[in-house]
Amino acid sequence: GENVEQHPSTLSVQEGDSAVIKCTYSDSASNYFPWYKQELGKGPQLIIDIRSNVGEKKDQRIAVTLNKTAKHFSLHITETQPEDSAVYFCAASKGNYGQNFVFGPGTRLSVLP
Amino acid sequence: SAVISQKPSRDICQRGTSLTIQCQVDSQVTMMFWYRQQPGQSLTLIATANQGSEATYESGFVIDKFPISRPNLTFSTLTVSNMSPEDSSIYLCSVEDQGSSGYTFGSGTRLTVV
Numbered sequence: 001g002e003n004v005e006q007h008p009s010t011l012s013v014q015e016g017d018s019a020v021i022k023c024t025y026s027d028s029a030s031n032y033f034p035w036y037k038q039e040l041g042k043g044p045q046l047i048i049d050i051r052s053n054v055g056e057k058k059d060q061r062i063a064v065t066l067n068k069t070a071k072h073f074s075l076h077i078t079e080t081q082p083e084d085s086a087v088y089f090c091a092a093s094k095g096n097y098g099q100n101f102v103f104g105p106g107t108r109l110s111v112l113p
Numbered sequence: 114s115a116v117i118s119q120k121p122s123r124d125i126c127q128r129g130t131s132l133t134i135q136c137q138v139d140s141q142v143t144m145m146f147w148y149r150q151q152p153g154q155s156l157t158l159i160a161t162a163n164q165g166s167e168a169t170y171e172s173g174f175v176i177d178k179f180p181i182s183r184p185n186l187t188f189s190t191l192t193v194s195n196m197s198p199e200d201s202s203i204y205l206c207s208v209e210d211q212g213s214s215g216y217t218f219g220s221g222t223r224l225t226v227v
Contacts (some may be wrong), residue, residue, distance in 0.1 A: 034215050043117075043218035044156065045204050089155060101216075103155045 002027040004092050005024035006104030014112050021107045024072040030092040033073045035064060038087045038106075047088075048075070053105050080111045114211045117218035126196055126226050133192045134222045136206035141186035143209070147179070150203040150221070159204075162189045187213050196226045 003026040007019040011018050023033075031052035036044035050057045050064045050073065061080075066073040067099050077084055116139040126132050136145060147159040160168040160181055168181040182190045193200050203221040210217045 036218075041220075041223075043119075043207075043220045044212070045218070046215035049215055101158060103157075105155045 002030060002094070002102040004102050004104040005089060006090055006099075006107055006108060007097065009105065010108045010110070012112060013049065015082060017080055019075075019077045019080050019084070019109055019111075021075045021088055021090070022072060023074070023092075024070075025092040025102075027092070028068075028070065028071065029094050032093040033064070033066060034091050034093075035062075035075050036089045036103075037100060038089065040086075043095045044089060058090045074075070077109075080109075082111050082113050085109055103108055108109050115142065115217045117206060117208065117217060117219035120224055121222055122220065124225070126224065128197050128201055128226055130196055131192055131194045132196065132224060133190050134204055134206075136189045136191070136219055137202050138187045138208050143186070145183065145189045146207040146216070147181065147189075147191045148205045148207060148218075150205060152202070156205065159191070193224065196224075198226045199225040200224065201226045 004023055006023045011019055032051035035047050035049045038044040041095045048059050048064050050066050052068055055066055063076040071075050088107045091101045093100045118137040120135045120178045124132055129192050148156045149159050150156050158208045159179055160170045160175045162168045162183040164186050176179050178194055180192045204221050205221045206219045207216050
């Protein structure tokens with residue numbers, strides 16, 4: 001089955017710097033790759049996603065890139081702010097349905113003021 | 114996007130007892146999903162709940178331990194039965210967000226079994 005790895009497990013950056021989190025997946029049939037942000041005491045919130053027919057997607061300070069050949073995708077956050085501090089999860093799916101989601105182990109991002 | 118209300122938000126339970134978690138969505142959805150998030154860990158899918166049929170369980174999860182009800186298109190419950198300390202986790206429900214390509218999660222139920 002699908003296996004999703006995520007690095008780093010923890011990341012500390014200074015406010016205003018950029019943060020990059022990388023994920024790799026094993027199943028070449030996976031075609032949907034969302035990123036979720038989970039703040040303390042809350043459920044995960046979708047922040048950006050990308051499908052396998054697209055190489056890059058951007059939404060304000062957040063961008064995701066996908067390399068299908070290498071089977072890895074990355075989350076890029078620019079101009080980080082303290083409110084970006086949270087745990088970030090990547091996931092891979094072969095379809096549009098939650099039962100196919102495999103989540104990465106998560107990255108705890110700390111943005112230092 | 115869909116709004117999910119999940120209850121209770123947290124509970125402390127005695128081992129051997131059962132807890133039922135409720136998930137209410139503000140719109141009709143075909144499938145609802147239940148996840149477990151063990152302390153400091155990622156999310157693991159427990160089962161998928163369709164209205165009018167039995168839930169579909171993932172490997173490692175069984176109906177006797179995690180019975181699920183789905184009486185209508187906006188509501189589902191997950192019961193954690195005969196609890197042990199190993200069941201201490203956050204349990205989350207999720208639905209496909211019709212307004213986007215993603216999935217919305219509830220705020221979770223933090224369960225501690227003592």
